[in-house]
């Protein structure tokens with residue numbers, strides 16, 4: 001096994017992991033034990049990788065495509081959906097989602113890229129209109145971002161959207177937000193399932209399971225409604241729900257097209273799209289809002305390349321600094337600082353060490369992105385590190401926000417499209433100033449998100 005710290009019987013190293021910042025505890029261990037180390041988390045053997053070369057080598061292996069044996073996620077998902085699926089189900093669902101994304105223009109070569117661009121822009125423009133109603137006053141941008149990004153994601157996943165004050169939408173947002181806080185990769189319940197008998201953990205599990213049950217009932221009602229109207233209508237950009245129902249009509253006995261699979265898949269894609277992009281946009285506004293000279297330059301670039309018309313995905317090449325700021329945001333505050341852990345389906349080998357079958361494999365993005373040997377002055381927000389000598393945007397092998405290999409994020413291109421068009425639209429219209437105290441450490445849950453902060457949006461230069 002790779003070297004690593006000793007732990008207590010039953011608990012392993014869990015008592016020493018900072019629940020508020022597990023990425024910092026693990027990055028500290030990498031400094032002590034080397035770039036590949038192991039530790040026990042409860043009874044689970046965890047192998048932690050912090051060298052991007054080792055990460056790439058291991059994640060290219062079929063035997064590393066399993067998911068980690070985590071009690072909370074496995075206990076809730078039971079291997080359904082895509083994110084926690086393994087084996088034949090995972091392969092089928094991954095292909096299914098990839099095909100859907102290609103059909104709707106959410107991939108690099110998607111046929112409907114223009115339609116997707118128009119859909120994203122429509123939601124970005126509504127966000128701009130919303131912000132116009134709170135100009136010149138201090139506001140937390142969270143609620144507006146969550147509503148408008150959430151509307152886009154609702155449209156993509158369910159083919160419907162909700163008015164801002166809709167009680168059902170408020171309930172779905174609350175479930176999502178609370179759930180994200182409660183499901184952390186390094187949470188003790190993941191490794192010590194007996195903790196569910198203690199009141200605090202029992203409340204967590206009850207909240208998660210009841211939330212899941214109620215949201216699945218809601219999805220089923222949406223599916224029934226849509227199924228009834230399928231023969232009469234076909235959306236130009238079919239939602240994931242519509243795509244699923246149509247495919248199911250073509251092969252009704254397919255093993256992975258049952259209702260339960262559909263509920264989990266819808267929840268996975270909704271959550272994977274919204275939490276990550278939302279946290280990234282919030283970090284971006286915080287860092288760029290703190291650096292006015294950088295923001296002036298960004299806004300001047302957008303003014304020159306886009307002028308008054310709506311931004312387009314084709315503008316990306318003319319806006320390398322904006323792309324670099326998005327990448328720098330993803331580097332300096334990895335929204336998934338522990339990555340999404342994998343599970344070893346068979347015994348594997350990495351850097352000359354053994355990775356036993358069934359172990360949890362942690363790809364510690366935080367350590368890769370904050371390593372001073374790979375990114376000079378890692379705590380400084382310096383987007384120009386992603387520009388080459390000619391000023392073109394480029395990323396290198398030490399940048400892995402979407403992980404890599406066979407299970408790499410399937411929505412990476414869609415995420416880039418959304419973030420680019422939302423941010424270009426915002427900065428084209430507004431100057432953003434951060435006001436009051438800020439905390440740049442963030443809060444770790446399923447994602448690392450900023451603590452609440454306030455900005456003032458202003459029109460004009």
Ligand code: HEM
Pocket residue numbers: 082083084094097268269272273274276277280335336339340341401402403404406407408409410411412414415
């Ligand atoms: C800034 C935004 C995003 C970030 C940083 C991000 C990051 C990641 C990471 C690190 C993984 C784990 C890959 C692995 O296990 O090796 C992942 C998986 C995944 N992402 Fe994303 N993601 C983002 C946006 C999206 C979007 C917009 C979608 C919508 C389709 C999406 C869908 C998924 C899915 C379904 C998986 C599981 C893939 C699998 O298990 O095969 N993500 N993402």
